[in-house]
Amino acid sequence: MTPAAAIPQSNPVLDRSWSDPPGIIGWLSATNHKTVAMRFMLTTFGFFVAGGLLALIIRLQLARPDSKLVGPDFYNQLFTMHGTTMMFLFAVPVMQAVAIYLVPLMIGARGIAFPRMNAFAYWIFLMGGLMLYTAFILDIGPDAGWFSYPPLAGPEYSPGKRVDFWAQLITFTELSGLLEAVILITTIFKLRAPGMTLNRVPLYVWTMLVTSFMVIFAMPSVMLASTALITDRLVGTHFYNPAEGGDVVLWQHLFWFFGHPEVYMIFIPPLCFMSSIIATFSRRPIYGYPVMVLAIIATAFLAFSLWVHHMFATNVPELGKSFFTAASAMIAIPTAAQMFCWIATLATGKLNFRTPMLFALSFFVILLIGGLSGIMLASVSLDLQVHDSFFVVAHLHYVLLGGAVFPLFGAFYYWFPKFTGRLMNETLGRWNFWLMFAGFNIAFFPMHIAGLQGMPRRVYTYPAEMGWGMLNLISSIGAAILAIGILLFIVNVLRSRRSGTPAGADPWAAGTLEWAAASPPAPGNFSIPPVVASRYPLWSEGGVAGSVKGLVDHRREVLVTSVLDAIPNHRATLPESSIWPFISALAVTVLFVASIFTPWAVVWGAVLVTPPLVAWFWPKKAATQRNLQREVKP
Amino acid sequence: MSSPRFRQTPAADIDVSLLPTYVYGAGSMMWWGTMGLMLIEGTVFALAIVMYFYLRSHSLTWPVNRAPELLWGGINTAILLVSLVPNWLTKRAAEREDLPAVRRWLAVCLLCAALFLTARVFEFGALHTRWDSNAYGSIVWMLLALHTTHLVTDTIDTAVLLVLMITGPLEGKRFVDVSENAMYWYFVVGSWLPIYAVIYWGARL
Amino acid sequence: MKKPLLCMLTLAACLSACYREERPTPPPPAPPQLAAQSAARLSDIEPGAPRPPAALPNKYEENAYALSQGKSLFRKFNCSGCHSQGGGGMGPALMDDKWIYGSEPANIYATIIEGRPNGMPAFGGHLTNEQVWQLVAYVRSMSGQVREDAASSRSDEFQTAPPEGRREKATPKNAADAAAAPRG
């Protein structure tokens, strides 16, 4: 049944040419998409754990009324760091990190487009995160909230450098995110296996394509906003100074024009973790492929038209608000359609409840609650009551954990065998799931009620007589249970990595191409690149129609195909591994950090950054010679 | 032109060993990468222009200071438009892989960029406002600075390519780089026109 | 290899938490024993011949929050009414390099507490020690005497001068020094 091309074969020449060089220099020069993705995932997960620990301190503080555990100064840093970490250092980048591992495998490519830029994007991300946490440890942690509204975040009310570090973190993460978006778009458009026409692309790859376009249109907004903020703070521009013609609400527009689509950048990729997992564990293709794709595209479009629903309490015109209410309600329709398609798939499939499936199915409870409370928030009048209250805290965690983190954990369980060659422990997995599920609901459901009872967000304490103590205590207990669940996940990963059951190439008998590669995949992914003739090539009879011959093994050669129909176009050679992306990232970091302290750093920093970038681009004689020998002109 | 062209995917095994190792235009990955960057930067410019008009709508007087002088902006626009010609010639030469012509026209492009950057310095002076005078000054400086950043980047790019074209090592796909660099210059010129209109004529409306 | 290094870095970092960023500030830096000295001086207030300045550093000059508090007090207590954002008006300019009563923190402290002839009121008793030191730090920042990275940025109001953090450091010329210098 398994087609010939799907059998992983070892090919030492190919492995050598795609491997990362040895040694410390080699380690820093690595550009293989799997190496970079693995580091990326571990780093984002590290930030997730760090952000989670901050959240635990927050919950400890709020467990009792009038608590004196942490003061307002540290508390404000805590919740700012928690939000910033989770949104900028975890949720968006982790989706890209998983994608740069999986997308080339799913489309049958040997590598990713622009591998050096990929490595650079990772280093920039890592350094941005380290900068933020170094600042936090040094008591320079930002304290104006992850949304940094001026004037509170502006030069007058946030003296010192705290908010500058926040604004520069945005520059780091957005630079990394934007580069990754370009890399993913190019990879998806140009490196698909022959025969993988756009209507045979796995749903997950579709979501990453759409997400990457969203990144490109949304992230510039926050970059521009934070640049204006930092110039306000450092060189005295007046973008947000009402006395000199600026406007503080301008920030809110720019921030939420990014901030709302961001939620969907976080939430759309997991939709198709869901589709992958549900298809595999229902033993059938997802019902309604075109509906799913159109729903994702519609969601992406609508996501850009509802940012004002974060600003209903400001004095934006009333008629405008109604438009945004309607748009916010409308975005529920594509999501509903997707949910119905999954239910249809489940109803007509043959089910197998393994841990990844449990995580995926929890979506139907958690995200459903989050989505419905979102509809409540979309209403202008209701929003006036619950906006900026704990109701919103509950809502956003239901959406982001239910919509992203639970499917993401499911995805880790699902693809862990592909990453490591071993299965994760099923018993621990079930404990992990149920603890997380119970802990999550115990922690966040009561917050709905606290919000309706009038508890505002971002408060470091509350008076005992308000009567919010019990609800908060329950929340804190739930948070502890949730944390134990995540601890079990870490234990499971550490144990299974060494002593899990060996998985083989395709432990779940799944249908998409990544399962045709070995587990873990060889450095060059596919020794014999496949030709595809189906949406689920490993399931359909003749789904892998044949193989690609004639790609050179001793160079990093990939087959570039056409955008719509994946017709072979030319053979491109991806660049060798290189240390220069790392050094460039270091130079850029020096530029960014120094510019917090002096605007002149932008000038001499540019002088510093240019040489490594030129060195990065400059071709090597030997490599050029090798390429020339086999060059075929167009 | 004997290399095989696939019209549609063959059903069975395919041999790609005779396919070219690089192509020009939308077929290449480089084209898509450059497109992606242009899309990002285009979004930045568009949003900055939206910011301009947003601030304008919140201000009673606009421009708060004297409107910028037309002279240097006009000269710059002219230089940019003129530079399209050598740029087009560079692109054409690159795609024909005519190395001497590439060198010659890249050098002319570089000269245009240098002229432009010099004029840009005067342009900042002719704005009649400072970034820290008021919100009008801030947004005008931001628009101009954003565009200048792109100019500087592309000037450095052009210079590096010129040196590479002179010293080597060269292979066919380096001409693709030249071609894509030329495309990026089109973008730098193309994005200047709306920014020019906003800075100079937006203040006079 | 990486872990011990990381631990050490973290430890070092924790020990050297950034004073510049601390807020709301703990009790003020130990008050220099000005009250006793100034009690003696109260009798012969006069310009010219200031005492040799007590070169006591004011720790608040390194704290961004204290400096911004000083700025806010300067505005709220209407110091600008006479000093006009530091540019000078009824009272002397504070942004330039001339210091009639000395540029050291202790001199400025005494000026605020005791007042000076020709209109500077005595604020002793009306301000807490901490507030005075915040004001002292801010007043010195007006002519660029404090660290650039701690000094204030622009305020959310009409701009009349570049923000404190972006001013050139003026070398203080005390009136006494100027008088002592040989005329040429």
Added chain:
Amino acid sequence: MKLRATIAAAFLLGLCLCADAQQLPAHNALEPAGVQAAEIHQLWRLTLLICSAVFAAVLAAFLYAIWRAPHSAQQAPADVSSLAHPEPRLQRRITLAVLAAAALLLVLVLADFLTARRLAHLPLKDAVQIEVTGHMWWWGARYLDDDPSKLFDTANEVHVPVGRPVILQLSSADVIHSFWAPSLHGKKDLIPGRTALLQFRVDKPGLYRGQCAEFCGFEHALMAFTVIADAPAQYEAWLAAQRAPAPAPVSAQQQHGQAVFMRSTCAMCHAISGTDAGARLGPDLTHLASRSTLASGALPNNRQQLAAWILDPQRFKKGANMPATPLSSADLDALLSYLETLK
């Protein structure tokens, strides 16, 4: 099952807590005391009903689907027939479900639109006009009147007459704050450089608590206020009392207290009408003793707490801008005696 149990437990607990909180100033979006809050509460009930129904229906469909579907081993061959043949039955059902969802959404959007319209069209005749200014971290209130001599300031407590509309003109002295008294109306942001209006009407006499809802720095958590709804006669009496300047101190101790006030840090920030103290950096203290709380709702207003607050405000509100004022016990006693006369 676990979820259900959790919901039930949480709701029950919530209800108990609501019952407990009855004695205190009302602070709950689910217990409206004015017409605006009541309108929103009605919309809330409709929305909750529809959303619960949708939740139940989707969850039921989901549970039914996974209960009905056969289970299988993981390695069982996948059924790819659907790639070749459409599944019209599923298609019909999904289309119906999507249409139903869209229809319900339409109902909600319409209901929201109508509520917003009704809120905008509530009568505003003969409204009480109050200018409310947000400060880090307290609320200033100025009662407006056509006759400028009738203007007066107060802080952190606003009295309003029952049954008469109130228009708040909201502005901010520093950063963005948000005015939110959940039992009366939704929130409205106080944005520097802009003025916003908030209209409400209280229908039941009583005390209503509110709190800043937009993060505004250190003491965002302790920036509360009280709205006191009086019967019209009581309200007029209160107005008259507030318009009067502070009474002159009578006893020697009170006079000494006033002197302490004037020569210490107090007078730098606070105003007491009828005296030389006219600074507007802190709350107006002309009728301090008539208020029930101190420090923006952080402390009850009594002699002991007031003394503790004056000596060390940061003990209660770490970020408070009011400096600690060291006073000898005699001076403090005198000051307190004076402040107690400010009824």
